[in-house]
Amino acid sequence: MIEEAIHPKDIYLRSDRFPHIWCPGCGLGIVLKSYVDAISKLDIPLDHHVLVSGIGCTARLPGYANVDSYHTTHGRAIPFATGLKIVNPELQVTVISGDGDLFNIGGNHIIHAARRNMDILVVCVNNFNYGMTGGQHGATTPEGARTSTTPYGNIEHSFNLPYIMASLGASYVARWTSLHVRQLTKSIMKAMKMKGFSFIEVISPCPPNFGKYNKFNDGLSQMEFFYENSVLDNNADLSEAYIDFSGKRPLIVGEFVQRIRPSYIELERDLIKRAMEEP
Amino acid sequence: MNKKLIKPGNYFMNGNFACAEAALIAGMNFYAGYPITPSSEIMERLSYRLPQVGGHFIEMEDEIASMAAIVGASNAGAKAMTATSGPGFSLMQENIGLAVITETPVVIVDEMRGGPSTGLPTRVGQGDVMQAMWGTHGDHEAIAYAPSSVQEMFDLTIKAFNTAEKYRNPVIVLTDQVIGHMSERLLVKNYEEYEVIEREIRKFPDPIGKVHDFSIDYVPMVIAGKGFHYNIDSLTHDEMGYPSNDPKIEEMMVRHLVEKIRKNEDNIVEYKEYLTDDAEVLIIAYGITARSSIEAIRKLREKGIRAGMLRPITLWPIPKRKIERLSEKIHIIFVPEINFGQYSHAIREHTKVPVKEIHFPPGAVPDPKIIIRNIEGDAT
Ligand SMILES: Cc1ncc(C[n+]2csc(CCOP(=O)(O)OP(=O)(O)O)c2C)c(N)n1
Ligand code: SF4
Ligand SMILES: [Mg+2]
Numbered sequence: 001m002i003e004e005a006i007h008p009k010d011i012y013l014r015s016d017r018f019p020h021i022w023c024p025g026c027g028l029g030i031v032l033k034s035y036v037d038a039i040s041k042l043d044i045p046l047d048h049h050v051l052v053s054g055i056g057c058t059a060r061l062p063g064y065a066n067v068d069s070y071h072t073t074h075g076r077a078i079p080f081a082t083g084l085k086i087v088n089p090e091l092q093v094t095v096i097s098g099d100g101d102l103f104n105i106g107g108n109h110i111i112h113a114a115r116r117n118m119d120i121l122v123v124c125v126n127n128f129n130y131g132m133t134g135g136q137h138g139a140t141t142p143e144g145a146r147t148s149t150t151p152y153g154n155i156e157h158s159f160n161l162p163y164i165m166a167s168l169g170a171s172y173v174a175r176w177t178s179l180h181v182r183q184l185t186k187s188i189m190k191a192m193k194m195k196g197f198s199f200i201e202v203i204s205p206c207p208p209n210f211g212k213y214n215k216f217n218d219g220l221s222q223m224e225f226f227y228e229n230s231v232l233d234n235n236a237d238l239s240e241a242y243i244d245f246s247g248k249r250p251l252i253v254g255e256f257v258q259r260i261r262p263s264y265i266e267l268e269r270d271l272i273k274r275a276m277e278e279p
Numbered sequence: 280m281n282k283k284l285i286k287p288g289n290y291f292m293n294g295n296f297a298c299a300e301a302a303l304i305a306g307m308n309f310y311a312g313y314p315i316t317p318s319s320e321i322m323e324r325l326s327y328r329l330p331q332v333g334g335h336f337i338e339m340e341d342e343i344a345s346m347a348a349i350v351g352a353s354n355a356g357a358k359a360m361t362a363t364s365g366p367g368f369s370l371m372q373e374n375i376g377l378a379v380i381t382e383t384p385v386v387i388v389d390e391m392r393g394g395p396s397t398g399l400p401t402r403v404g405q406g407d408v409m410q411a412m413w414g415t416h417g418d419h420e421a422i423a424y425a426p427s428s429v430q431e432m433f434d435l436t437i438k439a440f441n442t443a444e445k446y447r448n449p450v451i452v453l454t455d456q457v458i459g460h461m462s463e464r465l466l467v468k469n470y471e472e473y474e475v476i477e478r479e480i481r482k483f484p485d486p487i488g489k490v491h492d493f494s495i496d497y498v499p500m501v502i503a504g505k506g507f508h509y510n511i512d513s514l515t516h517d518e519m520g521y522p523s524n525d526p527k528i529e530e531m532m533v534r535h536l537v538e539k540i541r542k543n544e545d546n547i548v549e550y551k552e553y554l555t556d557d558a559e560v561l562i563i564a565y566g567i568t569a570r571s572s573i574e575a576i577r578k579l580r581e582k583g584i585r586a587g588m589l590r591p592i593t594l595w596p597i598p599k600r601k602i603e604r605l606s607e608k609i610h611i612i613f614v615p616e617i618n619f620g621q622y623s624h625a626i627r628e629h630t631k632v633p634v635k636e637i638h639f640p641p642g643a644v645p646d647p648k649i650i651i652r653n654i655e656g657d658a659t
Pocket of ligand 2: 022023058
């Protein structure tokens with residue numbers, strides 16, 4: 001009898017859910033791998049890990065990981081995660097969702113979670129468009145880029161995510177591309193150990209949508225672009241860290257912010273203690 | 280019970296404070312909200328009171344966030360609530376649907392004011408009645424209580440938490456600006472006299488072996504961090520919680536969501552009758568309008584018109600069997616509402632007698648004289 005081989009990482013995956021729904025060349029599988037590697041190496045019990053997402057291709061990622069997972073409504077993963085975390089701070093609550101989900105429809109929530117220094121980790125997979133609905137433009141689409149709703153080129157200025165997050169007081173801010181697998185894994189591990197709000201942007205290819213419209217014909221050609229243009233600079237001036245695909249400016253990656261600031265959960269527990277002790 | 284709960288006794292209190300104190304007796308330990316008139320005193324009171332009993336209070340960035348946060352909190356095991364008024368209630372609708380599809384117990388207080396849009400922030404309305412039923416998209420059933428006094432605001436808030444737990448569904452306390460802001464007598468009974476349903480929480484491993492069971496009305500909830508590693512999904516899902524495109528799965532899931540309420544309608548529905556025994560003319564009124572109607576009935580009876588009232592306490596589910604039975608002996612139904620005709624539409628579905636609407640524009644408590652004039656004009 002031939003026994004089916006079990007991969008050591010299988011316990012972290014819902015193997016019955018594969019094959020996944022993602023396209024060939026999509027960067028999302030790499031993000032899943034990094035998440036799984038990170039939780040397998042950390043000493044946090046598997047039962048304490050919770051994944052929360054909104055809606056989109058990225059938001060399907062929690063459905064493949066063998067942890068408690070919540071696939072919520074479009075844009076609302078962060079307030080949902082906020083409720084979970086406040087009630088049970090023992091949980092390691094990680095939000096993995098798309099750029100559109102977190103910064104367009106859910107933009108209001110992420111800025112407030114960062115401001116509050118809410119004790120959650122947010123991993124934003126930035127593919128510069130709404131992958132799930134067919135590649136429309138959003139707040140992260142670089143100026144000039146073509147998408148299914150910017151056929152003449154995007155005339156809007158785009159968000160520079162690490163710059164926004166750092167300015168709001170997040171405890172941890174990093175950016176990687178789907179090429180930086182080891183760095184991303186380490187970053188997730190480090191962020192999970194931080195108190196307060198942690199943010200990791202992962203630049204990721206979306207060949208059939210953003211790629212197709214912007215001369216990246218397959219996942220590989222966009223990965224080559226990341227390879228040629230990424231510059232590691234942990235001390236970067238974040239105001240200069242916005243992204244375009246002209247090839248004229250570096251794609252700045254790194255761990256930009258690591259700071260200790262009282263977190264929401266710490267402050268709230270202290271508030272409750274004070275209120276309960278009042279005569 | 281916690282010594283910091285409101286002490287049993289008699290109080291003179293407004294509806295909003297009564298609601299906040301009742302929620303604490305029901306065991307509510309997570310509140311998320313965004314300020315809006317006329318409900319803000321609920322959150323102000325709770326910002327002070329919840330930490331005293333070890334509970335969590337958070338003022339969110341908007342009502343969308345508030346609603347999402349209470350669904351999240353409930354999935355971590357909390358009894359969770361938010362309170363709002365029309366504009367905020369509109370923003371909550373999508374995530375009320377999330378609570379429905381994930382079968383998450385939560386309580387939403389909506390204090391109706393004049394609308395549409397920003398409308399009349401400080402004045403009474405009853406224009407959210409249909410929204411409470413059909414505000415969130417897709418097939419579902421709704422449960423909404425309509426208190427008509429400060430006492431009921433208190434008692435029904437406790438009941439709303441129990442009903443939410445029993446049916447694993449969002450429950451709405453659908454009240455109005457007047458009930459929220461007026462002060463009147465409130466009796467708080469000894470704690471033992473209040474039924475408080477605690478959530479049964481599943482422990483891993485359990486013989487159920489799946490997160491949902493569409494074949495039975497109630498299966499205890501799985502909450503985060505207990506070792507199950509289940510997926511909870513806003514997409515149509517199977518009993519394992521996994522998303523599915525299969526119309527058969529959609530049918531099983533939606534049928535379950537709808538039937539768990541429909542089959543138990545007789546246990547959920549509540550109403551009060553006032554002088555219906557000999558009535559020929561029936562008023563159906565709820566909330567503050569029911570109080571104007573009692574005054575109108577008294578005067579009508581003095582004039583020899585045998586009027587009575589059915590006051591639905593659950594607007595949803597509608598007390599349809601009661602309406603059907605009463606319709607056998609009365610000839611006409613009047614429905615005064617602070618809107619241009621909403622609940623009247625639902626009533627018509629359950630009666631063969633004529634249903635006359637009495638429209639009160641938002642802004643004031645209905646004047647009993649107008650109710651009387653309408654009834655005298657039509658009933659005689
Ligand atoms: C309220 C609402 N509006 C619109 C949609 C449709 N929708 C689904 S996913 C999505 C965009 C997702 O984009 P992003 O978050 O960047 O995820 P990606 O698919 O690119 O990973 C949209 C607009 C929805 N589900 N809900
Ligand atoms: S559409 Fe884009 S983001 Fe979605 S799975 Fe395909 S490649 Fe990935
Ligand atoms: Mg995207």
